[in-house]
């Protein structure tokens with residue numbers, strides 16, 4: 001495992017074993033077990049149902065057989081995806097997050113939660129999914145790792161399939177946005193630990209749309225919709241067609 005990925009694994013293992021639901025959807029009011037589980041899962045449906053409608057609207061409607069939820073955490077989005085797809089595979093690098101996801105699984109056995117500690121998706125064959133969905137994940141990864149996974153998404157989805165990628169593309173000019181942009185990471189990590197009492201640091205990285213497009217060989221970004229992902233970053237949801245390009 002690369003040093004960068006090992007650190008990511010350690011941080012998310014700690015976050016998953018102390019406050020999994022808060023670490024997935026950070027909200028100061030939900031610290032110390034403040035998330036109601038039904039409300040947590042409902043937030044997943046509130047995200048996935050419109051995204052599936054948007055895929056249809058854009059003419060991207062993939063087959064509804066097998067979907068990959070990359071960085072599934074406690075299974076918030078996996079459960080919602082199971083309402084639209086026959087089989088859902090949720091992968092995560094954090095074993096305790098996956099324990100939580102298995103505990104919250106409401107799909108009656110249609111979600112397969114898998115641990116992946118590699119910087120790639122070699123546990124999956126080429127063209128083995130209809131859709132890859134990921135949100136609130138790539139932003140926490142060092143850029144080289146995020147870029148490697150993006151290439152892998154294009155490989156594991158079959159032609160005619162799609163990707164839905166939630167990524168912050170730039171910091172906003174708020175105090176926190178500027179801190180993340182300009183203050184050296186060790187100081188931000190220290191503030192998270194000492195002032196905000198985070199169980200482990202949470203990095204934030206941005207990813208420009210042009211770079212995403214460059215990495216997704218054989219794919220086309222059909223729409224990039226802005227959505228609310230906190231006040232401090234401009235978040236985009238990219239809807240991507242896989243294959244079928246002239």
Ligand SMILES: C[S@@+](CC[C@H](N)C(=O)[O-])C[C@H]1O[C@@H](n2cnc3c(N)ncnc32)[C@H](O)[C@@H]1O
Pocket residue numbers: 008012013023024025070071072073074075076077091092093094097116134135136137140141
């Ligand atoms: C903020 S949570 C989001 C969870 C889920 N996507 C959601 O929106 O409910 C980020 C998740 O990404 C996972 N993660 C971080 N790096 C990863 C990697 N390299 N591979 C797979 N999962 C990863 C973390 O363990 C954590 O569960």
